[in-house]
Structures are given as structure tokens and as C-alpha cells.
Amino acid sequence: MAISRLTRLVTQSKNISRYEQIIVQKRTATTTPSGAILPEPEKTPFGLLGVVCAVVPGLLIGAAISKNIANFLEENELFVPSDDDDDDD
Numbered sequence: 364m365a366i367s368r369l370t371r372l373v374t375q376s377k378n379i380s381r382y383e384q385i386i387v388q389k390r391t392a393t394t395t396p397s398g399a400i401l402p403e404p405e406k407t408p409f410g411l412l413g414v415v416c417a418v419v420p421g422l423l424i425g426a427a428i429s430k431n432i433a434n435f436l437e438e439n440e441l442f443v444p445s446d447d448d449d450d451d452d
Contacts, residue, residue, distance in 0.1 A: 368439040394400055 433442075437444075
């Protein structure tokens with residue numbers, strides 16, 4: 364049984380290699396048609412402002428969703444915090 368699987372895998376790998384030999388794909392994203400290497404693309408720095416603009420809305424949206432879900436659970440009495448949990452004295 365293991366031998367039949369092995370022969371099947373070898374046959375499949377031979378078929379794949381033949382297929383790859385027939386269709387040759389060339390990636391031209393980094394080179395010109397003549398083969399020259401393209402210059403490095405420009406980088407746009409986001410800096411601290413970009414990080415703040417990405418993180419703050421995510422935190423606010425996450426907090427709002429969490430608050431709504433907690434209210435839903437409490438209204439439907441699926442989760443009701445006990446008074447013993449609030450003992451910080």
C-alpha cells in the first residue's frame with residue numbers, strides 16, 4: 364500500500380515538472396523587458412502620526428463593541444457580575 368502511494372507521488376511529481384517545463388512564467392515586476400533592474404520604489408513614511416491614526420480608532424471601536432456586548436449580556440442575564448467581585452477594600 365505504501366509502495367503504491369510512493370509510486371503515485373513520484374508520477375505526480377514527474378507530471379508537475381513536465382507541466383512546468385512547458386509553461387515558463389517570467390516575473391517582470393522587478394526588471395524591465397530588456398532585463399535591467401528597476402529602481403527601488405519610493406517609501407512613504409507614516410511616522411508617529413500614522414501609527415496614532417491607525418491605533419486610536421481601532422481601540423475606540425473595540426471598546427465600543429465590548430461595551431455593547433457587555434450590556435447585552437447583562438440585560439439578558441447571561442452574565443451578571445456578583446457583588447463579591449467588587450470587594451477592593
